[in-house]
Amino acid sequence: MAASGRYLRKCTMSTTALEIHDMTVAYQRRPVLWDIDLQIPAGKLVGIVGPNGAGKTTLIKAALGLVPLASGKVEIHGKPYHQQRQAVGYVPQRESVDWDFPVTVRDVVLMGTYGSLGWLRRPGRSEHAIVDRCLQQVGISALANRQIRQLSGGQQQRVFLARALAQDAQLYFLDEPFAGVDAATEAAIFKLLQTMRSAHKTVLVVHHDLQTVRDYFDHVILLNMRLVACGPVETTFTQENLHLTYGGRLTILDEAAEAMRQREPQR
């Protein structure tokens, strides 16, 4: 009995890419995400949907250990994040970096390989080969030696994607990869996401265009300060859930958060 239980657990472990347990995240003690509890099966394209300020970016940052958790835990393929760094790739919101930085497209994509190199080791021929492949995959080989300011918004987004590919992770977090790109680039990015899925990668994508959610994603996470729903698109992406997500902020949560900021003793 016990043996089969362990066996079962092992099975779910290997097929659950991301598991968040009872997670609360706070900035300066003011919670912005409440009691998030969710499981994402491996090999799915997952949309993260919610209004501005819903905490989508915060969810990603918390899962990546970039902001501390007030409570709860995050597991990636059954292990805490710091044991799984190499398995996780991250594409930040485009405006989060300085595009005047003196690096070329190639330099930025090469950064994707730094994680597997670790401290001190330098990128060599094999890393450069990876970069070539990833540049080609997103269709920007011709721009490899451009400084990154001299790219259009869509091309900049592709650079980030190529860098993520170079990370060769199992689980990806993409923060608004479709923001400010034209239809052709959007289609290209989506095709890339499908390729990643067929390589059995799990990809979580913050997405704002509700029209395309059904076409793009297998799973959806509906978020607005708390988890509204999480599950397969067909059953989860319903009018009712959308209404709950976008029907305004829950003022009671805001009030409670403010009260906590003021009263709760600092830990």
Next chain:
Amino acid sequence: MTPTIALSSDAWILLTGAATNVACALVGCFLVLRRMSLMGDALAHAVLPGLVIAFLLSHSLSIVPLFVGAAAVGLLTTFLIQTLHQYARTPTDASMGVVFTSLFALGVVLLKKFVVGHFDVACVYEGSLELVVLSETICGLPRPLFTTCLVLLLNLSVLLLLWKEFQLSSFDPALATTMGLSATAIHYLLMTLVSVTTVASFEAVGSILVVAMLIVPAATAHLLSDRLAAMVAISALVGVLSAVLGFYAAQYWDTNIAGMMTVAAGLLYAVAVFCSPRYGICSTVLNNLKVSLRVVREDLLGMLYRIEELGSARQMTSAEARRAIGGGWLSRLGVAALLRGGHLRRAGECLQLTPRGRTEARQLVRSHRLWETYLVEHLGLPLDHVHEPAHRVEHFISEQMQRELEAEVAAPEQDPHGRQIPD
């Protein structure tokens, strides 16, 4: 005491100035890129109590205790600024202001109370590059040169060793951290290097000018480079150049050398602002000029072609033609360029198209009329609204675009005014 290696005093001063500049530029690049230029200023002030305490504990002004004191206070400063920002929610610039002025004040108080006489306070501000040769020697080098060389080597080896970590954590600290290359660790390391560098430079150039040496060559290099390695190399070069220029200028005007080196760096920065290929004012002006000249030149060609097309025997004199395209020196330049390029020739007073000029003109007129046709057919603009936009656009239509336009319009033989579109 004079150095054991036989060099003129000028050479020692120059070497010291250049080494200081390069040591500062190496770390300065990363301050500039992380938008923390003022951290250099803050650290240069904040390390004072560290120096005083190191002196009090070790009873000497030897290098090691001073470096340790500087590094320790540098780390403390960084930590305090970070913590005030995080927990007291003071904006970073304000917490920086609070921390470094407080620490500096503490340093001044300690200095006055315990060590009057050992430190020349004015010297801390201005440095004394002129007196380099008079200082004690270490390993055959004057002491200020020895310390800066030591720091230069330190900075260089840390950068070489942790190049990719510095690059990534400056560009995208979040990614660095998720990869396990702690951006915070690199931040503290950089701040330590900056503290030690400023302290090493005090003796030679003082605490105020060292800030300029951290920032100005780096900012100059940022304007001139597309790659990080190039930026660091150029900043070092600018450092050396400003040391040399400053030294000779100071001799010429008989004034403070370190000050003059900083002025020279400032001038180099100004030159970069004007001449940088990407952001430079000169290149923008030059570019605009090039475009204007091209437009004038092409307008001239188009006009002469249209006159020929009308079949009138009348020809334009050079003066008439210039007036027709707006006159002024630009039109003069345009005519000259066309004559030189063999597109026009003079026939007495008059201007004539050469076969070569005619070919180019035909393409321009073709672009113009195709565009007019396109506007009428696809945008539904009335006839009297299409000349102006076509006149503006014709200069920028490539052969490729011509072909695309041709495919788009229904009748690529005639323009909407009923004139023939030439091939």
